[in-house]
Amino acid sequence: MRVAVTGSSGLIGTALRASLSANGHQVLRLVRRREQSADEISWDPAAGRLDGSRLDGVEAVVNLAGAGLGEHRWTDGYKRAIRDSRVNATWTLATAIAGLSDPPRVLVSQSRIDAYGGGHGAEIIDEDEPLGEGFLADVCRDWEEAAAPATAADIAVCFTRMGAVMSQRGGTLARMLPLFRLGLGGPLAGGRQYWSFVSLADAVRALRFLIELHGCTGPYNVTAPEPVTNAEFTRVLARALRRPTVLPVPELVLRTVLGEMTDQLVVSLRVVPARLSAAGFVHRHPDATAVVASALR
Numbered sequence: 001m002r003v004a005v006t007g008s009s010g011l012i013g014t015a016l017r018a019s020l021s022a023n024g025h026q027v028l029r030l031v032r033r034r035e036q037s038a039d040e041i042s043w044d045p046a047a048g049r050l051d052g053s054r055l056d057g058v059e060a061v062v063n064l065a066g067a068g069l070g071e072h073r074w075t076d077g078y079k080r081a082i083r084d085s086r087v088n089a090t091w092t093l094a095t096a097i098a099g100l101s102d103p104p105r106v107l108v109s110q111s112r113i114d115a116y117g118g119g120h121g122a123e124i125i126d127e128d129e130p131l132g133e134g135f136l137a138d139v140c141r142d143w144e145e146a147a148a149p150a151t152a153a154d155i156a157v158c159f160t161r162m163g164a165v166m167s168q169r170g171g172t173l174a175r176m177l178p179l180f181r182l183g184l185g186g187p188l189a190g191g192r193q194y195w196s197f198v199s200l201a202d203a204v205r206a207l208r209f210l211i212e213l214h215g216c217t218g219p220y221n222v223t224a225p226e227p228v229t230n231a232e233f234t235r236v237l238a239r240a241l242r243r244p245t246v247l248p249v250p251e252l253v254l255r256t257v258l259g260e261m262t263d264q265l266v267v268s269l270r271v272v273p274a275r276l277s278a279a280g281f282v283h284r285h286p287d288a289t290a291v292v293a294s295a296l297r
Contacts, residue, residue, distance in 0.1 A: 003211065004028040004041070004055055004104070006089060007064030011170040012110075012162075015204045016062065028058065030065075030093075045089035052096035055104070060211035061097060063109040063147075065089035070175065074135075074260040083139045090146035098153035106156040108210045109147050113161045113196055113221060115140035118267040122194065126274035127161075127219045134263070144219075156217045158210045163196035163223035163271060165203050166295045172197075173295050176237070183243045189251035191231030193268035196223040199285040199294040206273075209281050221273045226287040230265075236288040240296060 003020055007013040008029040017027050028039055030050070035042045043050040045065060055061070066086040072078045090109055097103050116125050117132015131141050144159050151157045166173045179185045198206075206222045228236075238245040254262040273281070285291045 001060065001212075002026045002028065002058045004030060004058045004061045005064065006030045006045075006062070006093060007066065007110070010064060010068075011167060011200065012165060012203055012207070013062075013064045015200055016064075016207055019204050019208065028055070043092065045092045046084070048088065048092045048095075050092050050096040052100055055097055056100050056102045058104045059106075061093065061104045061107045062207055062211065063090055063093055063107065065093075066110065066143075069264060070172070070261065073258065079135065079260075083142065086139060086143045087146045090143055091149070094147045094150035094157075097155060098149040103153060103155055105214070106158065106211055106216070107147060107150045108158045108160060108207055109144070111140050111144050111159045111161045111219070112136065113163050113223065113269050113271045114264070114267075115144070115161055115219075116269060116271065118263070118269075120270065121268050122270055125221075125269060125271045127221055128274075135260070136263070156215070158216050159219045160207065160210065160222045161219055161271070162203065163198050163221070163227075163269075165200050166197050166291050167200040168295055169200070173237075173292075177241075180237055180241055180243055180245075184247055185234060185238060185243065186245045186247040186249055187231040187234045188249050189230075189254060189262075189266040191229055191234060191248065193230050193266055194227050194270035195230050195233050196221075196227040196269050196271035197233070197288070197291055198223050199291045201294055202283050202285050205284070206276060206281060209276070209279070213279065216279060218275070220276045220279075221271050222276065223271045223273050224286055224288070224291055225272055225277065225283060227270050227272070228288050233288050233292075236292050240289075240292045
């Protein structure tokens with residue numbers, strides 16, 4: 001199978017590319033620079049430029065492009081970059097493949113569980129939950145709507161509403177580990193908010209499941225089936241590292257250090273992968289203990 005991937009140098013993209021290649025699939029990488037090898041396709045999503053003919057005959061496309069959420073403080077300029085890097089990339093890609101004579105069967109386009117907004121408390125959220133409000137919810141709404149040209153061209157479009165991908169190679173857990181290893185970790189903003197996460201291995205397996213199983217369309221929550229509160233996740237991580245958790249971090253401190261980015265850490269989202277499980281996907285790491293163990297290996 002020939003699979004085109006955007007965002008292939010990121011945490012998930014790198015792991016997905018390795019997994020596909022290991023099983024003999026051909027991976028084409030869309031890169032925002034001059035091509036350096038035959039498996040690369042240069043594009044400029046900000047300018048809407050992509051030679052779609054290079055994707056003719058590709059069976060599946062996985063869209064993981066987007067500026068990192070935890071890389072910078074959320075200034076007005078960086079918030080524009082968060083939105084535009086996702087929406088422009090998705091629109092450019094969807095428009096290009098919609099015009100092909102031999103288009104891909106499926107487009108799997110990344111989204112986030114932040115699409116559901118805040119204010120949910122301990123409520124269990126599946127894919128039937130309406131989209132919410134707030135900066136990231138609005139980004140996710142625009143992000144998903146940008147794939148409309150592919151849907152109109154009868155390409156199966158799946159949206160992976162991804163939880164926090166746990167890996168020591170990057171993302172939320174990688175930023176937490178240095179403090180926890182020093183015995184300085186603790187619950188954030190009281191720790192009562194639910195965290196919905198997924199192991200890197202299961203995130204990659206879910207992406208492969210959706211591009212390989214015919215008939216999948218629409219939103220799919222990519223999270224472990226058993227989300228827990230931040231306080232419980234903290235206890236699991238500290239236990240795995242054999243370190244204490246003695247320093248809770250108040251929300252005021254988080255906001256002083258991180259600004260609006262704090263919303264990512266304090267919002268309560270108890271999200272379950274109902275549609276993914278109903279389609280037959282079985283998680284290897286269904287709970288916090290298994291996810292942390294996988295991440296630390």
